[in-house]
Amino acid sequence: MLFQPAASGNVPASVRPRYFSAFDLFAFAVVFGLLAMFTHGTDQALIPISEMEKVPISLDPWSLPEYALRTTLRMLAAIVASLIFTFIYGAIAAKSRRAEMVLIPILDILQSVPVLGFLSFTVLFFMGLFPGQVLGVEFAAVFAIFTSQAWNMTFSFYQSLKTLPRDLEEVSSSFRLTGWQRFWRLEVPFSMPGLVWNTMMSMSGGWFFVVASEAITVGSTTITLPGIGAYVSTAITDRNLTAVAWSVLAMLVIILIYDQLLFRPLVAWAEKFRFETSAGGPPPKSWVLDLVKRAHLFQLVLAPIGFLMRTLGRMPLRLPVSVPKPVGEAWSSRTMDRVWMVLISLGCLYSIWLIVDFVASEVKLPEVFNVLWLGFLTLIRVAVLIFLASLVWVPIGVWIGLRPKVATAVQPLAQFLAAFPANIIFPFAVVAIVHFNADPNIWLSPLMILGTQWYILFNVIAGASAFPTDMREAAASFHIKGWHWWTKVILPGVFPYYVTGALTASGGSWNAAIVAEVASWGNTTLRADGLGSYIADATTAGDYPRITLGIAVMSLYVIAFNRTLWRPMFSFAARRLRLD
């Protein structure tokens, strides 16, 4: 029999001897430290803006830990919001055919829209909700991060719900589980590994936005929320390179802590929800998770929460009224489908009319063409940069991926670099450009890909590591070398991974254009012609019709780029280059 003894983590806590271990001491410190930090970080969100402005951002490195904490809490709040949004939006999209027709295309577009462009709208909106209160600005910042994280998490959840194993669905219906039970016992657990992975990816994208959203100027108002982003922007205004260096260090530390304390344990834990019943590679490990399992104190703290969650999930809740059959049939009839289609089309036309009307109030047709041209310039930048980054990182990634020892050392570093908000390092580049008097139209461009190129690297490494050994051996035994080896053996092998990486990188670069095409250092401002700088300028000027136009055009470009280039490459990779 293939039975293996259960891992120690599966032994119920009640059978273990209870003694106080060194782990407990550590656990105690961590739990209460976090609690204290949390209270401190949140109580300042409730003061009026005027209070906050009395305390300017301090460039003293010792204030960095507090700023870092504030930034981190914003990230956490955004993740929680994204998760709730994901569960609701994803579930509705997956369960209602008609909602799906509308919700999924919207999600697809939201994914491609440059989030940073929204910032001005949302800041205004949330400040209107909480006039004169810091809370409104905090909400706006959290919302900005949320918009950078939620979409791919929702997509992942939706796709999991769409690919639920049929037999498990049948078990659930044949035992007549209620919708509530089904959601917590089947749907959420099944989507857990994908969701955790996507949350992690979202998080690494989110650092970029948190930095960008903590110091924002909309028209006449400039808002700085205490946090690392505000620290950096103050350092830029003060031309203080040392402070920038300190913030880089602080950011490195935060990302590292986040990764170790939150995501590694989550990934290791989510492994139990993996659906494949046979084990693939070595399961992910996390010292924190081991610690949590070993420390009784953690068990004591977590047990009631776990019990509550399980009991809630088991409750046979169902809708209080059941829909009468004739109503249900009429509702799902084809006539209702047509009515629905008409409603959607009308809503769609109305929105387009709204946008055109709003933009046309301020902007004339020649400017629209000009914006299209600027968009083309940015498109060229993105395309050239992705191409160059691929030329550099694909060979390096392959080299690394084929050497398991190097790969295990480098892979976390590449993922780490992808999470690092490149906008923190922009000042160094700007100083260099100013110093050498270089052309900003060319030399600002690399900043767009500074933070996003790592997606290409770590995906290619993953692809090369997964390349089957027997195929490498076959290639070697037939003396396939050089150019032939690259084009016939390894490039087709890593292509599916490369496409994923390049797609993420290009999406990130479009977003980065908004902060990278205009960069300043003290009073010096460098500007590259492009759609990014157009949107950035319009934001600074508080010119909403132009912001709308800029975002709309950029979204169009991103969608067109995705549809004409990445999607065909994806389907080609899925069709021809799968290795299974």
Added chain:
Amino acid sequence: MLDTTTPMLQVNHVVQSYRKGDNNRILVLDDVSLSMKEGEIVGLLGRSGSGKSTLLRLISGLNAPFAGDVSWYGKKVQGPEPGISMVFQTFALFPWLTVRQNVEIGLEALGIEAGERRKRAEQAIDLIGLGGFESAYPKELSGGMRQRVGFARALVVHPRLMLMDEPFSALDVLTAETLRTDIIDLWMEGQLPIKSILIVTHNIEEAVLMCDRVLIFTSNPGRVGFEMPINLPHPRDRQAPEFRDLVEEIYARMTNRQGPGAPLHIDALHHAEVTLTTHLTPISTNILAGLLEELADPPYNGKADLPELADSLHLPADELFPVAEALATLRFADLVGGDILITDAGRQFVNAEVEPRKKLFAKQLLSQVPLAAHIRKVLDERPSHKAPWSRFADELEDHMSEDFAEESLRAVVNWGRYGEVFTYDEQTRQFSLDDQD
């Protein structure tokens, strides 16, 4: 054992089909009726594509029939019935739940409180021989143990009828045999909290071993072709002559081209006509050649008993049938009353070298498989000597399901490539003539 005549389950003229295009429907089940009473084990025996799993899902209330109805103790089934539970071929265990949690899940839906739930789960787990494994996760268990969890989960809700969808087919031979014997023993001892069992299977011996009654299904669309009572006393002995006779008869009926219900002609050769829209199963030419060679060589010398051949090749019946049938379609062999006989063409094929084999194969393909001949003709007639896949797929889909059309075309692509009758480019999804390249 109980021997009442209470009609428990009644399936009345059930038709199941699905929509294809606007006014076209593909039949999966055609006018199927059956009834079950308490105290019996009934087997649904058929090949893949005969709709028996579909029927099981109609009975359990997971799906609703297109026409006809299913009634459960006289009441029409409108959704999953509490008195019916199901064991799945794929086990269908929740990988994130432990054995106990998996077993309890059906009780949770009934809203049974925790203490009672645990007690009943414990009983079911012990009954099925899983005691000690309560806190293990499915990943840690072997296939046989996993399916035991599947059984415990189905039993714990105390159903009246237990449906089994090929419960042993994902297990290796030894494990399957052990589990099967355990289930039969528990059933005979009256320890199972159920009244009847309905089992879907493609394994002929399994059906004869377990069932009181076997319904043989025809394929495409599924119909009840023949009903056979199995009146052997338990425990049944696989080697007993009566047992072998029943297995032999079922083999003959399942390969009978006139349908399982038709009289079994032992002497006369009957060839059901292969038409343009006959469903073909894609069978690799290597397997066809392998089976022909096995058949031509001693001990068979050209004539073999199908159950015997299946045994010696270690092939389950439902894998042997399509191969044997493909050979019959290509007229390399004949199927007669549960036997397979090599034809002259088959002998020539076995004795030939690589190139002549291909020529012979091409000849049989073009003369015996109208779909292949049709594709070749279209390619010959077109000036470009090219034709897209969709041209033929659309034509077939007027008469069969999309999956069957796909399978038939795959079969012809594979055979046509081997016989060098035409080529097919997967990238452009185009058929073309070989010399055109």
